[in-house]
Amino acid sequence: MIPCTEFIPAYSALFDFLESKGGPGAVHDFWNYLSDNFLQNLHDLVVAHGIRGCWMYWNHTLNEEAADFTMELDEEAGLFSLTMHRCPSKGMLLALDHVTAYHDYCSHCDTLYRRVLEPLGYEYTYDMSQIDQARCRLVVRRRPPARTP
Template sequence: MISCTEFIPFYSELFTFLEEQDGYDAVVRYWEHISDTYVQDRLGKLVEKEGIRGCWTYWSRSLNEEACDFRMTYDEETERFTIDMRHCPSRGMLNELTYMKPYHDYCGHCAVLYDRVLEKYGVEGTFDFSKVDKAQCFSCRQMKRPAQE
């Protein structure tokens, strides 16, 4: 058995394996596949039903189950959803497994998996991944606004 508590190093090794077989594009294709087949059925359905507030519903469950150290906000008026990840246990685990080499773009999966789905519903994301070496990141999602003339 691979326990769900052992998934993160498995995921990292999977990305490394795919890249060694067919390059970085193969890794991105995998992320897109999971986005289309798995995330769409979960996050996508929530956003389809609740609008951008579906993000709040989705991450309310997953971030708690993943025992993240975070601050999450949703402003109903501006329809702005943010996650300030003070410590991501997934990235944190990889950083602590010093005997393993983490996949070089491990955190890249987050933007592809989720935002490929969210873009379909008019939600755009911006990210700050500059502190992933400390298992920290920041993401903001909001409805796309029409370009001002």
């Protein structure tokens, strides 16, 4: 059994394997598939609870992942932010001496969540400028309703 505590290197290795089969497009195709087939819980939480669904989703996952993070929720403004001070997944990959992380590992967080949230009426912004230090930040903002002329 691959324990859940060693899933992240297995996940990164899957990206490597897929890229060797079909280039970066094959990895993105998988991320789309994973978003459609594995993130139904995020989708359902946001449909049921609006922007609070983001808080509920990441509250569950990040605490189980022992992440070092700050989340903020402003329901009235329709704003949720997640500042990852130290991502446990990227941090683990950076700490491994004998394994090299997939070169575009962190982009899965851009593809997976954007694909769920944007069709539900939210803007999704993801800052990867400090991923070499296992830091990132994502912001989810409720889009204002379109004005009618």
